[in-house]
Amino acid sequence: MRHTMTFATRLTAAAAGLALALAGCGGSSTSPGGGATTTPAGVSLPDLTGQKLEVAAVWTGAEQAGIAAVLDAFSAKTHATVKYTATGDDIATVLGTRIKGGQPPDVAFLPQPGLLNELASDGSLKPVDADVAAAVDANYAPIWKTLGTVKGTLYGVWFKAANKSTVWYRTAAFDQAGVQPPASWDDLLKGAQTIADSGTTPVSVGGADGWTLTDWFENVYLRSAGPAKYDQLAKHQIPWTDASVKTALGVLAQLWGKKGLVVPGALQTDFPTSVTQVFSASPKGAIVFEGDFVAGVIASETKAKVGTDANFFDFPSVNGSPASVVGGGDVATALKSSPGAQALLRFLASPEAATIWAKRGGYTSVNKNVDLAAYPDDTSRKIAKALVGSGDAFRFDMSDLAPAGFGGTPGGGEWKILQDFLANPTNVDGTATKLEAAASAVKFPT
């Protein structure tokens, strides 16, 4: 099904080429002479003089400034007036209200694949046109097209992504112990032991926040069981008592359960503290695992410099597993059938749009044609490289895909069970049983 669709869109795209016939865009006022502007990067966009577009996303602050720069470039090219609306964190509610009221924004950035599925299924989203589909084919690994497709129709362009497979470390602690950033889980264990021998407790875990533990598990699971099993477990098509889950828990226990490897008091340490206690002036740890946003915490909460005092390595390979990344992202979708919306999606799918924000920092694109040189520093370049390099082995954060009753309840569900597991890492079978019981209690989307 998915394959035939891809083939069909390719055909259409080929027919349309880059001539920009603007299928279904009869309303746009194109003057014969300068109807389309062509840029050196190769994105040609219609003249949208007099058109008004509204764009909605959760971003505020620095991220809002980033998207504003992208939208300004779009306005400059098309002469359309673009208004940005920040929805706050609860974008699902804001969009739902506006869709019901008949006033949706033209384009919205959705932070979860679940929301994309939901809105596409109830008919609130407009499919992308052939040009956008062609741009997605040209610029993204196939996984991103799949992730933007609902029931065979492509609805979105993944514009921004987060890498949650980064392990951050204090370079001074690694130098002190003479340890190199590990590439495999065994090397990580060995390195952690050496750091412990050198007198620093190596691993800082923010166990007071359950979501950091689900991220640990998901990375180990994706690495040890592979993407296919990961997809099945995410949909609860295989039980949590599956051997692969127990294997992953056992792998985690090698680190969490070894005396002296985890900084004491992990269950009382929240995520920001787990980072600051590694990178503060009187450090208590050497390694902290979480997503690329750790860089932001280091920069704002400590005096350590990202790139010199603090660095990261990709989540290590378990038993020689190939590179894979757990992460998140924001998908741009059209909520109105306006030519401007489709033109904006086409622009967002281009390397040009991604490059504008990439240069500003605090942003990662999965557009494979974005020049890595556009990123402002080595750290963000490495994060982007890992994301793009994982290709089709990218997977969304599993607990974000699960119903909140299982994957997002403070003090309950997966969060609490993994906290109990952190307290008692020998209890692999019991933990798997409890996870299965909690997963069975909620309804997973099919």
Next chain:
Amino acid sequence: MTVTPPGPPAGPGGGPDGARSGSGRPSWLTAGFLAPALALLAVLVVYPIFYTVWRSLRDADGHFAGLRNYGAMFTSDATLTAIKNNAIWLLVAPTVVTALGLVFAVLTERVRWATAFKLVVFMPMAISSLAAGIIFTLVYTDDPDRGLANAALVGVHGVFSPSAGYSGARPRDPSLLADAPGGGLRTARTYQPGETAALALVGVRAADLPNGAADAVAATPAAGTLAGTVWFDFVRGGGGRPGVIDPGEKGLPKVVVQAVSGGTGSGGPGGGSVVATVRTDDRGAFAFTGLAPGSYSLQLPASNFAEPFTGFTWLGPTLVTWAIIGAYVWMWSGFAMVLIAAGLSAIPREALEAARVDGGTEWQVFRKVTVPLLAPVLVVVLITLMINVMKIFDLVITLAPQSSQDDANVLALEMWRVSFGGGHDQGLGSALGVFLFVLVLPAMIFNIRRFRREAR
């Protein structure tokens, strides 16, 4: 001493005027005045009560479920913990708050800066529970460098038993240096005078290593002397050979080393007696001289590796409820104090003075006169706090970290958790709400009856 001027007594229904005005109005006017209040009560109180009862009989999707929610409620561990914790709260918090309030109220009558003192004690009432919760997360933080409670404990503890152990240190090779029978470490093999020993430790924290520590040197054998070195077997930057004193490896000063004779080494049943004790010097070197010929195993007693006292895990599973009650007491003592102080000022001075003139001690006056006269006020405070404590929610959700939220659970929190905090089962949540309502009811009825008695 105040003298009440003669005049008509105040208060509702107190005089003949009040009585006439109550019965003289036409009933439609009374109903008209009451209507807005009644409408509001109906919409905001009566309707939600009945709706909650109705909702509690339905499942998450709104289908009729009979009493299944109540069954689920009383079989869930979370609810049982919540009931247990609510009972602790109910027994401890109002009592402690009232007692403290009483003490403060009585004492402030006698200090010069009573108003200032009362203001300070009352101040926490002006802070929202949410803010108080956040303030106390800082107080209860584990790390003594940041958490006030642990900082105080560690400070006090440090005065009485300063500790300077190599906490976290462990043997490089546990087969050579293993756990001793009574704690600490003991060599697996035995040594004779004239031999030298090399006791390699790793995992010594940089902060524990004294500034005076010098590079370790291997002991030179000398006749009749059992010498050796205790050192940190780790070269900065890695690369050192395990068990060998490499250049740059530091000796561990002031380690207590014991020579044990007659023991079977750490592998056996242990025992043996300590025949000599020495301390290492700055280079980690030690030497036993004058030992009788024979075999000795070497022991590093547990005191070398004492973990420094870092306070309690206040918000861990065992202490969390008590820690939150502590925060509650801080918040509400002021409230109790102010009410009790008001009651205290209404006690006739004559009674107290009479008791003192009759030769009662201050304690007797307090116990036999003040407290009985204050009893009605104390009961009001106690009952109000009990109702308040039954519904406790905000302090628990802000203070308890997720990992111990289950252990700190109370009914109101459980109600929120199953209905909104991820559970999305408002049927079960409503059942919990009804249960909580039933629990609060006796206290409410008691209060209403008391109000009516007072009105009479």
